[in-house]
Amino acid sequence: MSRKTTPVKANARPKFGPQRGVGPGGGPHGGGTGEKAANFGVSLKRLTANLRPQRVALIVAVALGTLSVALSVVGPxxxxxATDMMLAGIMGRQIGTQVPAGTTxxxxxxxxxxxxxxxxxxFLRGLDxxxxxxxDFGGIGQVLLLVLGLYVVSFAFSYIQGWVLNGAxxxxxxxxxxxxSAKLDRLPLKYFDKQARGEVLSRVTNDIDNVSQxxxxxxxxxxxxxxMLIGVLIMMFWISPTLALVALITVPVAVIVTTVIGKRSQKLFAQNWKSTGELNAQIEEAFTGHSLVKVFGRQREVEAEFGKxxxxxxxxxxxxxxxxxxxxPVMFLVGNLNYVVIAVVGGLRVASGTMNIGDVQAFIQYSRQFTQPLTQVASMANLLQSGVASAERVFELLDADEMSDEPDGTLGDVNGRIAFEHVDFSYSPEQPLIHDLNLTAEPGQTVAIVGPTGAGKTTLVNLLMRFYDLDGGRITIDGTDIxxxxxxxxxxxxxxxLQDTWLFGGTIRENIAYGRxxxxxxxxxxxxxxxxxxxxxxxxxxxxxTVIDEEGSNVSAGEKQLITIARAFLADPSILILDEATSSVDTRTELLVQKAMSALRSGRTSFVIAHRLSTIRDADLILVMEEGSIVEQGNHHELLEQQGAYYRLYQSQFAGAIES
Structure with missing residues (x-):
């Protein structure tokens, strides 16, 4: 193995663990999205495109809706x-008392x-x-029964339409x-480094729920x-083209009102859901670290940030x-004014004998039915804008850059020879981390990686696990480029x-069996x-x-770490990576676990990241890293004899014990 040259700064290492919100992107949200106003037209078109697989159901729903509306609009x-029949009866009886019998x-x-x-x-010429x-109460009764039947059948069609649409x-x-969900599995780790966890959760839960609603x-x-607009419009023109043209004045007014107000509110809806994601991120972060908040007395700062x-x-x-x-309210005002105009014009036409009073009554009902869907469509603008703003946030997640395509190569039976060949890597182009790194781990070797925080130790294993793609060079397992x-x-x-343990909500048995x-x-x-x-x-x-809760608070930190070690033990891997695996256990348990780890490492290539040098004395090879460079390598005794970086680390940890 050759030493890597050109040491560079290593402060680009991202934070792993509960506070995932801060990453290489900088700031609490890094490269977060949602800064620009929603592109309503494009997002709405894309949202409706998602309905295409349900086009058969939508066609059926439209057909059912057409039947329901057709029966409904015939009712008035x-x-x-019936009104004309009743008025004709009243007038016939009244006139019959004033004229001789048999008068036509x-x-x-x-x-x-x-x-x-x-x-x-x-007026009388229009009455039969x-x-x-x-x-004729019998005739009127038959008409009312007919209308009732039409409305019942219309309701049935509407009910079935709602069921079909709901399913679609x-x-x-x-x-x-x-x-x-599939997209989250394909996103690289760097995406989550740049996104607050609560922000991502808000897109997956709140925004999708809002789209659904x-x-x-x-x-x-x-x-x-x-x-309803089409059906009512047809009936209105059938009854009176003149009054229908009067009613149509409402349409351009509705379009203008909706367009003007919609443009002003859309930006606010986009900001509304962006602010929702940011608030969720702040709450998630505060409650995840609520113990630290209390320890350092930062409740007021957290409350102030929440208030902001x-x-x-x-x-x-x-x-x-x-x-x-x-x-x-604007549409209600327009509808009421339109209603007044229709009532006046209709009254004049009845008085002139050009319309029946029953037709005027029906037309007034149609005018109400005409303005109602216009008002509903206009009032849906705020809900639609809110949903499209949420849909755009979901689409931004779906459009995020994914991991590179999966190749179809295989490793076969792994012996465990691992080589880093001229590896270059950085979390961001402005902050290079690793340059021209070379190392080789032979099968069955235990390779320990030590160094100060931020030296790039965890980065090496992240690259080996392919959590990140290399900027240059390659990593091989048994000669095969990973x-x-x-x-x-x-x-x-x-x-x-890992140093940061992860357990899911389930039994201890299930958490251990997660490895196999x-x-x-x-x-x-x-x-x-x-x-x-x-x-x-x-x-x-x-x-x-025993069921472990979501935060694993019913078992100690050391017990959680032992469970994660048991999970890895059960998986029986060919290669083992231990990143401060015993950092949360007590000294006695650590000695016991070290024995178990020695048995687990037997016959396996192992990488051990450690700050406590006492845990890696028996490693076959120790790599000392500083600022992304391997500055020393050798076994424990060889490195102590060199009295270099490893010797200084060792002295800093054990000087107190030696002096005493």
Whole structure:
């Protein structure tokens, strides 16, 4: 192995662990997205494109909606007929008391004209009455039953349409969640280094839920509203083209109002969901580290930061909802003015005999039905803008740069010879970290990596695990470039125990078996005994069935680390990486675990990152790193004899013990 040259600064190493929000990108959000205003048109088009797989369901829903609306809009016209029948009966009975029996309708009208009552004659000409004949309650009853039947069937079609649309929307959102989940698996680690964890979670949960709610509410209302507009418009032109043209004045007003207000509120909706993500990130960070916040007495600073973020969310949310909320009252005002105009013009036409009063009644109902969907469509603008703003945040995640394509190479049976050949790497171009690094680990060797914090120790194993891609050079396992092998293939041969332990919500047995899902109960207990997990498990009420909560607070930090070691032990990997694997255990347990680790490392190539030099004295090779460079290498005794960097590290740790 040759020593690497040109040492460079190593302060670009990202932070791993609970505070993932700070990364090489700088700042709490690094290279976070969401700074620009939402591109409403493009995002809306892309969102609707996600509905294409459900086009059959959407066509069925539109057909059902058309039938429902058709039956619904015919109702007022038929009710107008009932009104005309009732008015004709009233007028027939009243006129029958004033004229001789047997007088016809035309004779009554001619008599009125002769007397100069032309307005009354025009009014009666539009009624189908017979002098002396009263209200036909049987006929009116049949008309009302017909209308009731139409409305019931219309409701049934509408109900089925809602069920079909709901299924289409939920399947679309289900597929979107699958896409996001798959995308998260394909994103490189550097993406998460630059994103606050709460921000990512907000996109995956809050934003997708908002998209679901938007599609659920707007799609059904939009389809029904458009169909209702078309149906009502047809009936209005059928009854009176003149009044229909008067009613159409509402349409351009609605378009202008919606467009003007929508443009002003869209930026606020984009800021609203951006602020939501930032607030979630701040809350997640504060509660994850709530113990440290209390220890250092920073509650007021945390509360102040929360208040600032909350105020930003309040301003954006209030502004967006208030401005977009103006649409509804404006549309109500326009609808009421339109209603007044139609009532006046319709009344004049009834008086002139050019329209029946029943038709005017039906038209007034249609005018209400006409303005209602316009108002609904306009009022949906705020919900639609909110949903599209959330959709854009989801699309930004889906469009993020992914890891390089997976090659189809394989490693075969791994012996464990690992070589770093002229490796170059940096977390950001402005801060180079590793340059022209060369080292070789022979099969079965234990290679210890020591050095000050930020020297690049963890970076080496991250590169070996292919968490990051190299800027130059290559890393080989048994002569095979790991860049030519699928990441899963590489990682399946490597067991890793990190300084920051990770346990999921489940039993201790399940957490250990995570390293090998097909392991038997005997295998799990054997791994637990070898790593001294079995010793403390029996003191727990439920033993191996003890459920660990999300934060693992019901077991100590040392016990959590032992469980992660048992997980790696059970996996039985060809290559082993231990990153400060015993940093959280007590001295006595550390000695026991070291014995277990020695047995685990037997016959395996192992990389051990350690700050406590006492844990790596028996390593076959010790690499001393400073500022991204390997400055020394050798075994424990050789490095002490050189009295260089390793000797100084050793002296700094044990000087007190030696002096005493």
């Amino acid at each position: 016209k038929i009710l107008g007929m 309708k035309q004779q009554v009208i001619d008599g009125l004209i002769a007397q100069g009552n032309t307005d009354q004659a025009d 009455f017979t002098p002396g004949v009263g209200i 929307v939920q399947r679309t959102v289900y597929r979107m969640r699958q896409q996001v 938007t599609l659920q509410q707007t799609l059904s209302q939009l389809v029904n509203s458009l169909l 973020r909350n105020q930003e969310l309040f301003k954006a949310g209030f502004g967006a909802q208030f401005i977009s909320g103006i649409i509804m 860049a030519s092998v699928a990441r899963g293939e590489v990682r399946s041969n490597i067991g890793m125990v 899902p097909d392991a038997t109960e005997a295998d799990i207990r054997e791994a637990a005994k070898a790593t001294f997990v079995d010793r403390f498990v029996h003191s727990l009420p439920d033993g191996y069935d």
